[in-house]
Amino acid sequence: MPSIENLKIKKNKKFEKVEFRPWDTPPKEENDSNENSDIELVKRKDGFENVEQASKSVQIFSVENLRKVKRRLYGPQKDVISYLLKIVDFKEKDKFFLKPMVYVEVSEELSVTLSTLKSILNKFKKEGLIELYDYKPGRGGYGCYVISENVYSFFSE
Numbered sequence: 001m002p003s004i005e006n007l008k009i010k011k012n013k014k015f016e017k018v019e020f021r022p023w024d025t026p027p028k029e030e031n032d033s034n035e036n037s038d039i040e041l042v043k044r045k046d047g048f049e050n051v052e053q054a055s056k057s058v059q060i061f062s063v064e065n066l067r068k069v070k071r072r073l074y075g076p077q078k079d080v081i082s083y084l085l086k087i088v089d090f091k092e093k094d095k096f097f098l099k100p101m102v103y104v105e106v107s108e109e110l111s112v113t114l115s116t117l118k119s120i121l122n123k124f125k126k127e128g129l130i131e132l133y134d135y136k137p138g139r140g141g142y143g144c145y146v147i148s149e150n151v152y153s154f155f156s157e
Contacts (some may be wrong), residue, residue, distance in 0.1 A: 063129070066154045069127060076112045080120045082149065083110060084130065085156050094149040100134070100142045121145075 042107045061069075073081065083106065089099040107117045121143070129151055134144035 061148070061150060061154075062152075063154065066151065069129065070155070076110065076116055077120050077123070079110045079112070080106075080117065081124070081129075081155055085147065085152060088147075088152070091149075096120065096147045096149065096152050097133075098145045098147065100144045102142045104140075 084098060087099045087101060088096045090097050103114060103117060107114045110117070112120075122131070125132060130145045130147055133146055134142055136142050
């Protein structure tokens with residue numbers, strides 16, 4: 001335990017500015033801007049720096065594996081997967097990028113609790129059906145997901 005004398009002595013520590021903060025975008029170099037000008041930058045989650053990396057991460061399933069997954073789905077899971085298929089924003093290569101979905105709004109629309117919705121989405125992530133590439137935690141939180149083309153075409157039938 002510090003003594004009173006030690007507490008009286010204040011250390012004057014100067015603030016040192018850090019050159020780069022993780023929430024700041026890194027400065028563009030002339031070589032990088034020419035090569036990657038067509039790649040859209042996205043917020044970093046799980047190491048994804050751009051849409052191209054996020055699109056490479058989603059697994060490709062065989063039809064047999066997708067049938068097994070579909071048989072195991074029950075009520076709310078079926079509702080969530082059908083909702084995910086409705087909110088496709090754009091397609092890049094063989095991946096479908098979904099619009100940002102606010103968890104509270106989706107849970108109210110599907111008539112499921114927030115914890116149920118999040119557990120279903122986590123289950124889908126663990127199985128590899130979807131991949132999270134952008135999110136905001138906390139109040140008003142949302143998530144942006146990626147679905148592979150074969151998963152989209154199988155479940156949209």
